[in-house]
Structure formats: structure tokens, C-alpha cells
Amino acid sequence: MDTIRAEIISTGAEILHGLYPDTNAREISRRMKDLGYSIVHHTVVGDEKEGLHETITRSIQRSSIVIMTGGLGPTEDDLNRSVAAEVWGSPLEIDPKAEEMIRRHFSIRNIPMPEGNLVQARIPGGAIPLYNDYGTAPGFLLHDKAKKRVLIAMPGPPREWRPMFEGPVRTFLKERFPSGRILKTLTLRTINVPESELNERLRSLFNAMEGVSLGFLAKPGKVDIRITAAGTDRTDTEQLLSDARERILSRIDPGWIYSEEEGIPIEEAVADLLRSTGRTVSLAESCTGGLITKRLTDIPGSSVYLRESIVTYSNEAKRKYLGVRQETLDTFGAVSGETASEMALGMRHASGADFSMGITGIAGPSGASPEKPVGLVYFGLSCEGGAFTWQRRFTGGRNLIRERSADFALDMLRRFLLGEKANAET
Amino acid sequence: MDTIRAEIISTGAEILHGLYPDTNAREISRRMKDLGYSIVHHTVVGDEKEGLHETITRSIQRSSIVIMTGGLGPTEDDLNRSVAAEVWGSPLEIDPKAEEMIRRHFSIRNIPMPEGNLVQARIPGGAIPLYNDYGTAPGFLLHDKAKKRVLIAMPGPPREWRPMFEGPVRTFLKERFPSGRILKTLTLRTINVPESELNERLRSLFNAMEGVSLGFLAKPGKVDIRITAAGTDRTDTEQLLSDARERILSRIDPGWIYSEEEGIPIEEAVADLLRSTGRTVSLAESCTGGLITKRLTDIPGSSVYLRESIVTYSNEAKRKYLGVRQETLDTFGAVSGETASEMALGMRHASGADFSMGITGIAGPSGASPEKPVGLVYFGLSCEGGAFTWQRRFTGGRNLIRERSADFALDMLRRFLLGEKANAET
Numbered sequence: 001m002d003t004i005r006a007e008i009i010s011t012g013a014e015i016l017h018g019l020y021p022d023t024n025a026r027e028i029s030r031r032m033k034d035l036g037y038s039i040v041h042h043t044v045v046g047d048e049k050e051g052l053h054e055t056i057t058r059s060i061q062r063s064s065i066v067i068m069t070g071g072l073g074p075t076e077d078d079l080n081r082s083v084a085a086e087v088w089g090s091p092l093e094i095d096p097k098a099e100e101m102i103r104r105h106f107s108i109r110n111i112p113m114p115e116g117n118l119v120q121a122r123i124p125g126g127a128i129p130l131y132n133d134y135g136t137a138p139g140f141l142l143h144d145k146a147k148k149r150v151l152i153a154m155p156g157p158p159r160e161w162r163p164m165f166e167g168p169v170r171t172f173l174k175e176r177f178p179s180g181r182i183l184k185t186l187t188l189r190t191i192n193v194p195e196s197e198l199n200e201r202l203r204s205l206f207n208a209m210e211g212v213s214l215g216f217l218a219k220p221g222k223v224d225i226r227i228t229a230a231g232t233d234r235t236d237t238e239q240l241l242s243d244a245r246e247r248i249l250s251r252i253d254p255g256w257i258y259s260e261e262e263g264i265p266i267e268e269a270v271a272d273l274l275r276s277t278g279r280t281v282s283l284a285e286s287c288t289g290g291l292i293t294k295r296l297t298d299i300p301g302s303s304v305y306l307r308e309s310i311v312t313y314s315n316e317a318k319r320k321y322l323g324v325r326q327e328t329l330d331t332f333g334a335v336s337g338e339t340a341s342e343m344a345l346g347m348r349h350a351s352g353a354d355f356s357m358g359i360t361g362i363a364g365p366s367g368a369s370p371e372k373p374v375g376l377v378y379f380g381l382s383c384e385g386g387a388f389t390w391q392r393r394f395t396g397g398r399n400l401i402r403e404r405s406a407d408f409a410l411d412m413l414r415r416f417l418l419g420e421k422a423n424a425e426t
Numbered sequence: 427m428d429t430i431r432a433e434i435i436s437t438g439a440e441i442l443h444g445l446y447p448d449t450n451a452r453e454i455s456r457r458m459k460d461l462g463y464s465i466v467h468h469t470v471v472g473d474e475k476e477g478l479h480e481t482i483t484r485s486i487q488r489s490s491i492v493i494m495t496g497g498l499g500p501t502e503d504d505l506n507r508s509v510a511a512e513v514w515g516s517p518l519e520i521d522p523k524a525e526e527m528i529r530r531h532f533s534i535r536n537i538p539m540p541e542g543n544l545v546q547a548r549i550p551g552g553a554i555p556l557y558n559d560y561g562t563a564p565g566f567l568l569h570d571k572a573k574k575r576v577l578i579a580m581p582g583p584p585r586e587w588r589p590m591f592e593g594p595v596r597t598f599l600k601e602r603f604p605s606g607r608i609l610k611t612l613t614l615r616t617i618n619v620p621e622s623e624l625n626e627r628l629r630s631l632f633n634a635m636e637g638v639s640l641g642f643l644a645k646p647g648k649v650d651i652r653i654t655a656a657g658t659d660r661t662d663t664e665q666l667l668s669d670a671r672e673r674i675l676s677r678i679d680p681g682w683i684y685s686e687e688e689g690i691p692i693e694e695a696v697a698d699l700l701r702s703t704g705r706t707v708s709l710a711e712s713c714t715g716g717l718i719t720k721r722l723t724d725i726p727g728s729s730v731y732l733r734e735s736i737v738t739y740s741n742e743a744k745r746k747y748l749g750v751r752q753e754t755l756d757t758f759g760a761v762s763g764e765t766a767s768e769m770a771l772g773m774r775h776a777s778g779a780d781f782s783m784g785i786t787g788i789a790g791p792s793g794a795s796p797e798k799p800v801g802l803v804y805f806g807l808s809c810e811g812g813a814f815t816w817q818r819r820f821t822g823g824r825n826l827i828r829e830r831s832a833d834f835a836l837d838m839l840r841r842f843l844l845g846e847k848a849n850a851e852t
Contacts, residue, residue: 303793
């Protein structure tokens with residue numbers, strides 16, 4: 001089956017000046033890919049009329065679906081409306097409903113409408129208007145049934161174009177440009193598992209499954225396993241995806257996967273487990289300086305499982321709040337497994353939480369010694385089941401070392417909670 | 427003077443699939459803009475040969491400088507090398523030094539070199555090679571002196587292209603494509619100053635300064651004032667910029683500006699003031715859950731001024747660690763100016779820090795009541811000079827409310843430290 005080609009044109013001087021990356025193109029691409037289209041170009045244009053004219057002309061020649069964002073404002077710089085009309089050969093006409101919506105937009109706010117704003121009510125003749133509930137500029141959709149081409153213009157702000165895309169645009173595309181291609185993706189997310197280990201275990205699957213492609217997306221300390229299944233039938237494609245997932249999980253420890261959803265951070269996985277097991281947690285943070293507590297409290301409702309945490313940068317604070325012994329600090333140092341362990345225990349006693357962790361290390365760039373280099377971090381965990389410590393050496397700058405330390409601590413906590421959950425269920 | 431037109435072509439299926447936005451284009455645009463060029467297009471292409479051929483052909487027709495990134499890997503998908511050679515009419519040839527560098531890259535790592543990798547040593551005949559110290563693919567630069575055109579191909583990873591751009595590419599461009607245009611920009615960064623207030627005070631300056639343009643870049647709670655001066659002479663342009671800055675500062679409270687550098691967050695401004703005044707700080711955080719402490723300890727060397735902080739989500743923790751009175755909690759509630767004030771005072775007593783702040787509020791989405799809506803946050807500050815409280819109502823989701831609360835707290839701290847500094851200097 002032929003794939004349907006699509007491209008995206010973003011208008012924005014700010015993007016060309018390097019103030020922002022083109023995030024609209026990114027977001028629209030994901031949605032278009034899920035609809036089964038093949039995105040062949042992104043183009044960013046500024047406020048040059050000829051450049052825009054040429055770009056639109058070429059885009060509609062080579063692709064069936066062209067989506068534009070931006071350039072629909074009321075000023076002269078906003079060219080998308082008039083240039084699209086010109087390229088399509090359909091002069092602009094006032095859309096009465098759009099005019100009414102613009103007038104209402106101003107009258108509700110009790111602001112006199114600048115007459116220039118009415119230009120926004122003009123759309124190319126024969127175009128389908130895409131009304132805007134969150135701004136004054138309507139978008140529009142130009143459909144050439146004979147040539148099987150569509151040019152869709154939407155405003156630039158995501159809160160304005162998202163509802164247009166999710167409403168009339170998606171409906172139109174599914175109906176008029178069915179890709180016949182179903183794409184389903186799933187992401188298995190891991191932390192603290194080396195990519196080489198995953199590669200070793202999954203390598204032989206990489207080209208072994210018809211219609212399924214696998215890929216790793218690796219960031220420091222984290223590897224996402226992306227599974228994409230392609231087919232023509234929804235049920236078959238879902239089956240392909242689910243079979244692929246099973247085969248992968250049979251080759252690795254399923255506990256390595258902290259989430260199967262993109263955009264779910266590890267702290268959310270931990271929060272879910274804390275909620276479902278009814279357990280509480282507290283942190284005694286040194287080198288992470290509140291980062292782990294911050295991440296756990298990013299999640300709404302965190303007050304149920306996290307009632308207190310202490311950031312103890314100084315030795316004095318470690319003694320005062322956590323009861324870390326001077327002898328321990330003198331003998332092993334503030335950055336040691338012994339101190340991490342006493343921090344965790346002290347925090348558990350102070351807070352009465354079920355799980356407490358103590359984190360102490362050298363985030364750098366200063367504070368290192370030959371025996372204790374930058375990136376060396378100790379983790380202590382205290383719970384009813386006992387005391388546990390880990391030592392890790394992370395590379396990278398201060399921020400990365402802190403983030404990886406937080407990831408590591410949260411993942412250890414997750415694995416303990418998973419054990420709790422398994423015990424509770426058996 | 428004519429501006430020199432430039433454009434950027436990025437190769438990347440991942441970008442077209444919406445996995446990442448095109449951050450290379452963003453970063454290169456900023457650098458090109460600083461060199462005085464006018465960036466007219468960004469294009470993202472995938473692994474289609476014809477599409478790439480057409481894009482390069484059109485780009486070098488309409489712009490003097492075309493910069494490409496990506497597509498220089500050793501696989502068949504990596505088309506930039508061969509298509510650039512084809513468009514330019516200069517067949518690929520082995521560059522002996524590049525070959526040697528690739529061979530060394532593998533021999534240092536004790537890995538046998540796959541023969542396919544040698545394709546990376548080929549560059550178009552007559553091109554200037556751009557050697558790569560951080561990867562195997564060299565870039566190259568094709569210069570058509572007669573037509574005053576240059577096509578520059580660099581690898582995709584920033585750590586590989588950045589040194590190429592900052593070294594040979596920048597030197598080449600400044601020498602062969604002098605823009606004659608000097609652009610200087612300055613950003614005055616504010617927090618907690620309404621954009622309408624800034625607009626009111628600065629409006630009349632907007633079109634009043636020849637060669638200077640002003641703009642606001644507003645994010646929730648933060649407004650950057652961007653000043654851009656354009657001229658043909660470095661000294662004159664710097665003078666223009668400095669005059670514009672003076673005129674702006676004469677119309678606003680200079681204390682509103684927490685930084686004149688882009689990329690400097692408020693916590694770094696606070697850290698600088700803490701260091702220069704020799705003061706220490708501690709935080710008692712409730713709704714911000716460690717975020718302020720985390721941000722302050724993002725800065726290297728923070729152990730000097732921040733020794734401890736406590737996250738007290740529960741009432742019990744507020745009493746236990748901070749000595750907040752049960753009566754205060756009963757009478758005014760945990761989210762109140764009185765509680766924030768007692769948190770700050772208790773934290774200062776516990777820590778012995780010069781400045782302590784207590785932050786308590788409703789980050790949402792739950793926990794609100796008609797009298798205490800989501801976004802209501804109280805701030806207490808305790809120092810030798812006394813006790814201060816503020817109340818704010820922020821809009822937005824949980825994360826935004828927490829970030830704005832942290833921004834507000836840090837800015838209040840900054841303004842107090844500024845007073846300390848002024849006192850110390852007089």
C-alpha cells in the first residue's frame with residue numbers, strides 16, 4: 001500500500017531567530033504518524049512572501065496533506081491566509097460566522113475591536129472554516145477532491161490549534177485520507193539497566209518479527225525500548241504489538257520496566273506503588289539537595305505518602321536531625337555507605353515512615369578527593385525488613401549526577417515497593 | 427546594506443516522527459543571527475533522496491549560506507554526503523586525513539573497523555574538510571567563489587558540530603561572508619513584575635531609538651526585556667545597546683532586574699548574592715516540596731550558604747521540626763500567613779541561618795476550599811531585621827504553581843539580599 005505523504009509548515013520569525021525550537025511541528029508529526037501518514041518534510045518560514053508562496057506551492061505538489069501553523073494574526077506580517085488563497089487560486093472572502101466570533105471575542109472583554117482584526121474573518125473561498133474557541137483567528141481547510149490534496153491552515157498557539165486538530169481536522173483526515181495503515185507503538189521504560197545488557201538480550205529479536213520494529217532510545221541511565229507494530233487491521237496490529245511485548249518480557253526481568261507509558265516519570269511509578277501499598281516514605285538528602293523530594297511531590301496527592309523530608313548538607317544537620325554519629329562521620333566520612341545508612345535509619349525514626357532513604361555523594365564540581373571522586377554517591381534504605389546500601393559512580397556534570405542519583409534512588413524504592421506489592425498479593 | 431540570506435537543513439527521521447524538536451536548527455540559528463545573517467528557512471528532511479536533492483538545490487539557489495546537519499553516518503540512510511556531492515557536481519573522494527582519523531578512532535578503542543565506515547572519509551572533491559574530534563564523520567564546506575555561495579555539511583550530534591562551527595566554520599564565514607552587520611543583544615530579566623506594568627513604563631521607548639528594537643518575552647510570572655541593537659560598527663553598536671539599557675533602567679526600578687544574562691536562573695542570582703554578602707539561608711517548604719532547596723542546590727558550591735532545609739508536608743512535621751504552634755494551625759490553618767511566618771522563624775532557629783523562609787500553599791489539584799483556592803500560597807521570611815509575609819494567588823497547574831511559588835520566594839530573598847548588599851556597601 002502506498003503511504004500518504006504529509007508535511008508541516010511552521011511560520012515563525014522567533015523560530016528562525018533561534019528563540020524556540022519548532023515544537024508545533026514535533027507535536028503535529030506525532031499525531032500524523034499515529035494516523036499512519038508518512039511525514040516527509042518540516043519547513044519553517046518567516047515573513048517573506050515569496051518564500052512562503054514557493055514553499056506552499058512545492059509542498060502541495062509533493063505531498064497529499066500539508067499542515068500549516070501560525071501566520072493567521074491580524075497584522076501584515078501574517079501572510080498564511082493570503083498566500084494560501086493565492087496559491088490555491090481562491091480569493092479571500094469574509095466568513096460571517098468567523099466575523100461574528102471575532103466581534104463577540106472583543107465585546108465579551110469590553111474592548112473596542114480594532115477594524116484591522118476583521119481581516120482574520122477572511123478565509124479562501126470554498127475553504128472549510130475551522131472555528132477557534134480560544135483565539136480570534138479561525139483556521140481553514142482547502143480540499144482539492146480531484147487531485148486528492150488538502151492544505152490545512154491553523155493558528156500558531158497550541159491551545160488554539162490542538163482543539164481544531166483533535167476535532168474537525170482529525171475527523172476530516174480519517175474520512176477523506178484514510179491511510180489504511182494502523183501504527184501502534186508501545187514504550188517499555190527502564191532505569192539502571194545498561195543498554196548493552198538490553199541489547200545482548202534482545203538483539204536477536206530486532207529483525208525477527210514481521211511488521212514489528214524495535215528501537216532503543218537511550219538517555220544517561222535510562223533506556224526506553226520502543227516497539228512499533230504496523231498493519232492494516234486494528235486487532236491484528238494490536239496482537240502484533242502485544243506478542244512483541246510478551247517476547248521481550250520473556251527475555252528480561254519484567255521488574256526492570258518501570259512504566260509502559262511515555263511521559264510517565266519514575267516518580268509517578270513510585271507514587272502509584274506507594275498509594276497501592278499504602279506505604280509512606282521520607283528522604284534524607286544531601287548531595288541531591290531536595291531533588292528526590294521535589295520529584296515525589298510533583299505528583300498530585302503526594303501528601304498521603306510523603307509527610308516530611310530533610311535536606312542535610314552539613315555534617316551538623318546530619319547529626320542534629322538524623323542522629324548520624326560523629327564517629328561515623330570521622331571514621332568513614334560524610335560521603336560513605338555508613339553515613340547513608342545512618343541517614344536513612346535516622347530519617348525513618350524521625351518520620352515514622354515505612355521506607356526512608358539517605359543519599360550522600362559528591363555532585364561536584366568541587367568537594368572531590370582521590371578516594372572520593374566527583375559522581376560517587378552512596379544510597380541507604382531503611383525499612384522494617386532491614387538496612388540496605390548501594391554505591392554508584394555517575395559521570396556527567398553536577399545536574400546530571402544529581403538527576404541520575406535521584407533516578408537511582410527512586411528506582412531502588414520502586415523495586416522494594418514492587419516486592420511489597422508482590423508479597424501483599426500472594 | 428543587503429542582508430546575507432542563510433538557511434538550515436536538518437536531517438532526521440526522529441524529528442519528522444516527532445520524537446524531538448529540531449534543536450540543532452534552533453542553536454545554529456542563534457549563532458548565525460549573531461553573525462548578522464538573516465535566516466529565511468529551516469527545513470527538516472528524512473531519508474528520501476529526491477526530497478533531499480530538491481531541498482539542497484532550492485536552498486543554494488535562494489540563500490548564500492546553507493548549513494546542513496546530520497546524514498553523515500556510515501549507513502545507506504545517510505545521504506547528505508552523496509547528495510551534496512551530486513548537487514554541487516563534485517564527486518566524492520577519499521580524504522586521506524579523514525581516513526586516518528577514522529582508522530585511529532577504532533584502533534584506540536581496540537575495535538575492528540567495519541569497512542563500511544570508510545565511506546565517512548569521502549567528501550566532495552574540492553570541499554574543505556571539517557575534521558571531527560568527537561566522532562568518525564568529518565564535515566565539509568563547499569564554496570562557490572563565483573556565485574558567492576557556501577554549502578556546509580556537519581554531523582548531527584551537537585558535541586560534534588559545535589566545535590566545527592565555533593572553529594573553522596565561524597572563521598570561514600566571518601572572512602568570506604562578512605555581514606557588515608553587527609547585532610548586539612541584551613536581556614533584562616524580571617520576576618514578579620507584571621508585563622502590563624513594564625509595558626506602561628517602556629511603551630514610549632519602543633520605536634523611539636534608531637537601530638534599537640525592544641521586545642518582551644513573557645512566561646508566567648517572568649518577563650524578559652530583550653534589547654537588540656544593530657549597526658555596522660562594533661563600538662557604535664555597543665554604545666547603542668548601552669544607551670538603550672540606561673534609558674530603560676531610568677524608567678523602572680533597577681532592582682526588578684535579577685539578571686542581564688540569558689540562561690541565568692533566579693537561583694543563581696540569589697546564590698551570587700548569598701556568596702557576596704556571606705549570608706546563609708534555610709527553607710521550610712510545604713507546598714513547594716523541596717523545589718526551592720533543589721533549585722538553590724543546583725548551583726555548585728551551595729553547601730556554603732545552604733546547610734539544611736526541611737520539607738514539612740504534614741502538620742505534625744511543621745510542629746515537630748519548626749515549632750509551629752497547634753493553636754496557629756487550628757486557628758488559621760496550615761495554609762496561612764501565620765503558619766508561613768512561624769515556619770520561617772522555626773527554621774531560622776533550628777538552622778541558625780541568616781535568612782529562612784517558610785512556604786505553605788495549595789498546589790492542587792486537591793486540597794482546596796472556597797476560602798483557600800488552588801494556587802493560594804503564603805510566604806514567610808525571617809531574618810534579623812524581622813518577620814515578613816506575603817500572600818499570592820497563582821494560576822496554572824500544579825507544576826506551574828510550584829515553580830511560580832519558588833520563583834516568588836527566590837525573588838523576595840534576592841530583594842532582601844540586595845538590601846543587605848547595599849547596606850554593606852554604604
